[in-house]
């Protein structure tokens with residue numbers, strides 16, 4: 283029974299949340315004394331006594347509708363939710379992949395050489411805390427292309443946790459494991475791939491997991507800035523359309539996809555984990 | 559001693575200003591099993607690491623089979639105190655990793671057959687696919703032994719390989735190593751602070767004083783006949799005098815002699831003591 287206690291409680295809490303949401307939103311009175319201009323702006327919702335906040339059922343209906351036809355494309359401002367998510371995921375995976383290609387080998391270098399570690403440390407310390415979005419203007423100016431700028435921003439925010447964790451994992455490889463390799467006259471490449479990499483892999487994957495989480499956080503914000511496509515742009519566009527149901531659906535999907543990314547990396551991390 | 563197969567010649571090592579040891583020399587003949595006994599911190603691991611090529615001495619050289627050697631090599635295998643297995647590889651994988659290093663041209667099947675055979679010699683036929691985390695301390699150390707022996711090393715180096723094990727497992731492994739390594743088949747150098755382990759396994763027992771500035775006080779020749787086994791060792795005539803002599807050393811002389819090299823001492827001529835010399839030796843204990 284204990285195995286099901288937590289999921290059961292989760293479902294109860296969800297039902298409670300949805301119930302409170304449904305009840306509190308359903309019976310709101312028409313906003314009295316509202317500025318007529320604003321009322322006009324808000325349309326039916328204000329004048330017909332319907333709350334501006336959609337009910338859970340509204341959101342669910344939107345979601346069903348969106349999932350039923352996720353890949354339609356009716357021009358720049360009207361694309362299926364699947365297409366928008368695919369754009370965002372594509373950018374995140376591309377930026378993340380590039381960051382991995384840079385961070386893992388560089389992290390190896392830093393982790394193996396205390397000198398390089400000490401020399402690069404001040405740069406990392408300064409660059410790491412910069413908000414990825416602060417790079418945006420610079421990226422837009424130098425790269426020009428908005429899509430590539432978004433990818434660059436993902437790259438720059440993904441690179442640090444992977445770099446730092448790889449260096450930490452590599453520098454922390456047990457001396458005795460390296461000594462075994464030395465007594466076996468293992469060459470540098472084989473040592474890197476068969477000893478240091480597996481030894482540091484759990485730490486490296488922890489860095490990757492942090493990175494992909496940050497990348498997913500940042501892509502939504504970045505797409506709101508650069509516009510055009512992606513789930514971030516979708517949410518922003520629905521704000522301009524004043525469609526809160528779509529916004530809530532977008533938020534929900536951002537959460538779900540973020541969780542899926544995290545789960546995927548957690549599974550990958552488990553596959554390289556070792557116990558002593 | 560100059561003609562020993564392996565000869566350690568006047569090595570020295572210090573951390574900071576304090577010498578761990580200096581002008582330390584000894585030799586090991588081919589097929590001989592030498593044990594180094596001394597208290598914790600006297601420099602035993604440092605000596606073994608120098609023999610393994612994992613550390614370089616500040617002075618002095620290591621000569622093997624007439625050639626000066628530096629750095630580690632595949633013909634010197636190490637069994638580490640903490641087993642030092644790769645936890646992401648299975649028992650078989652760990653042995654195979656070593657075999658692959660030794661025989662880069664062998665086929666995958668050849669490696670696997672040899673690795674399985676090596677595990678079988680230490681009684682781990684059925685644990686081949688298990689990861690170190692799933693093995694007991696004794697089994698892990700067995701894998702370490704299989705890994706080292708599979709290399710067919712010219713010199714086997716062991717740094718207190720059984721000290722982390724419970725008494726029962728330790729005894730069993732001592733007997734097994736005695737069977738696999740003792741009796742002239744394998745040149746070996748082992749560090750221990752277990753007197754019975756030294757008596758069971760060694761042909762010669764090197765007694766090292768406490769540090770800092772530790773030195774080899776003497777080398778005891780173990781004349782007890784082979785094959786030896788733990789169960790009957792203490793019934794051998796000559797066992798107790800030998801044991802008492804070494805225990806005496808560990809309890810008192812190792813401390814009294816620390817940093818007290820006799821006048822005119824050089825590390826080159828460490829006295830070799832036979833059981834017949836024991837009485838005479840005890841007279842020379844400093845006051």
Ligand SMILES: Nc1ncnc2c1ncn2[C@@H]1O[C@H](COP(=O)(O)OP(=O)(O)O)[C@@H](O)[C@H]1O
Nearest residue numbers: 573578596597598599600601602603604605769
């Ligand atoms: N990296 C090190 N830095 C400073 N001192 C060390 C270091 N390694 C060993 N020592 C010192 O050298 C001495 C010998 O160490 P070790 O060879 O490990 O002794 P043993 O194996 O006999 O216990 C000890 O006193 C220890 O404190």
Ligand SMILES: [Mg+2]
Nearest residue numbers: 599602603604
């Ligand atoms: Mg030691």
